[in-house]
Amino acid sequence: MDIRNQLVDMGFPTARIEAAMRNTDGSLEQAVGWLGEHPLDSAIAKTGPPPDTDEEISTEVLIGSDGEPIEPGEVSAEAGSLVCQDCSKRFRNAAAAEMHATRSGHTNFAESVEKIPELSPEQKAAKLEELRLRAAERKALAAKAEALESKNNEILRRKADKESAALIEKQKQIQAKKDAEARRREQREDVLAKQRIKDLIAADRKARQDKLEREKAARQGLPTSSTPAVAVASATTSGPREKKEYTESRLQIRIDGKPAVVQSFPVETTLFEVAHSVLSQSGIEPANAVFMTTFPTKRYSAEDMGMTLKEANLINVAVMLRQS
Known part of the structure; x- marks a missing residue:
């Protein structure tokens, strides 16, 4: 049922209902709360808001079954209620029907001899309490759903943070392995370079020693051998010797x-x-x-x-x- 119709059935004046809807977010619980905080005395409730208030008053004219216009808030003596011929909804007075026409755009109304019984003060209070309870229940369910959603979001966030931290740690480990391998490779290359220098120095020393021995032999008239020179040439021209592995x-x-x-x-x-x-x-x-x-x-x-x-x-x- 429409919120305005529920409030009309509870006996609130149309103008007060509209005022409540304008001053709240349009929900039933907010409207009921506003009406409860802004009560009117019985005279104002029967006659509607005074002319100098800012309440909006509709000028739409409703037509009854006899073709005559129905004044807002009035029903003919023979009629007990008004019925919307477009949707078959029944209304206690023309004000409620006018509200329905404003919201739905329906304009075909007829009088009915069937009366809608008035709610007693106790029934109105019970209805109001029921609406408040239902509003509180909906609010509690919404809060529970919001808390559950927040909890699920927090679980997802923590999971994402954990996965991100694990990925970062894995990348650090991979980078550390790469750096260690690069250092070992540099050390091996440094060792090989030093060994090549040693080999070249040793070959040069051997070549100079052989040259001195050949010159000495030549001065003494002794035969000389070309083997050392060949060995030296081989040592200087050949690549680095294979390094022996020591334990x-x-x-x-x-x-x-x-x-x-x-x-x-x-x-x-x-x-x-x-x-x-x-x-x-x-x-x-x-x-x-x-x-x-x-x-x-x-x-x-x-x-x-x-x-x-x-x-x-x-x-x-x-x-x-x-x-x-």
């Missing part, structure tokens, strides 16, 4: 003012472990130890103690151990 490293560790320590270690031994193994001879704590090589000159200090002998390219070499 152990024989280190000669020289300590300032103390005898050198010669000891073999697995190539996976860290510099920290090497320093700790000679602590009794060196008297230098591993955290304060510094390893140095002469050629190529290299210094390994506290931040390098986690490197292995293989990573530091300390395979079968002599190193100096000092206090940092």
